[in-house]
Amino acid sequence: QKEVEQNSGPLSVPEGAIASLNCTYSDRGSQSFFWYRQYSGKSPELIMFIYSNGDKEDGRFTAQLNKASQYVSLLIRDSQPSDSATYLCAVKREGGFKTIFGAGTRLFVKA
Amino acid sequence: GAVVSQHPSRVICKSGTSVKIECRSLDFQATTMFWYRQFPKQSLMLMATSNEGSKATYEQGVEKDKFLINHASLTLSTLTVTSAHPEDSSFYICSAARAGGDSYNEQFFGPGTRLTVL
Secondary structure (H helix, E strand, O other): OOOEEEOOOOEEEEOOOOEEEEEEEOOOOEEEEEEEEEOOOOOOEEEEEEOOOEEEEEOOEEEEEEOOOOEEEEEEOOOOHHHOEEEEEEEEEOOOOOEEEOOOEEEEEEO | OOOEEEEOOEEEEOOOOOEEEEEEEOOOOEEEEEEEEEOOOOOOEEEEEEEOOOOOEEOOOOOOOOEEEEEEEOOEEEEEEOOOOHHHOEEEEEEEEEOOOOOOOOOEEOOOEEEEEO
């Protein structure tokens, strides 16, 4: 079992729709959870991080965390073609900075 | 703030040569830097964790004698790929964790270096 699992996609949604990206993790000691966006040929850029159960909203993005289910998701509202990228889920144990990345989900937003 | 640079952005070299990649935190001090490798359509794979003034910690399966890491200061870490071979061709990305940050602090990624070994 991979430490961080994501559906590789591609996930295709029409412009203006909600894109839902999911991630599960195996280490119950994970404390911090991150979503990164990576455009082709570029390095990842942080979208959001979350460490408490529940929802965290930032603009069009909402991260959801359920530690009991070891599940974290990212919702993108009003999806735009510019949101088309690979989204990486990452988790980290408390203390230190070693972060484990999932393989990423490719998102296509059709104009 | 929190800008990380990498140099070079792209390098093409012949098999058997060594290549040095620099990673710099431009506006903050980084106690810890990380080196990742990413093959096409795959996720980031952590190669090693580098702490200023001490030896790097390598992940399982990463040859420390082939991938030399030096973290000479709080703003600079270098990765040297020694005797590079075509299978070392990849996208190498560094990241830096800010000194004094809390445990939730994210890593700041450099723009990456595309290495092609002929």
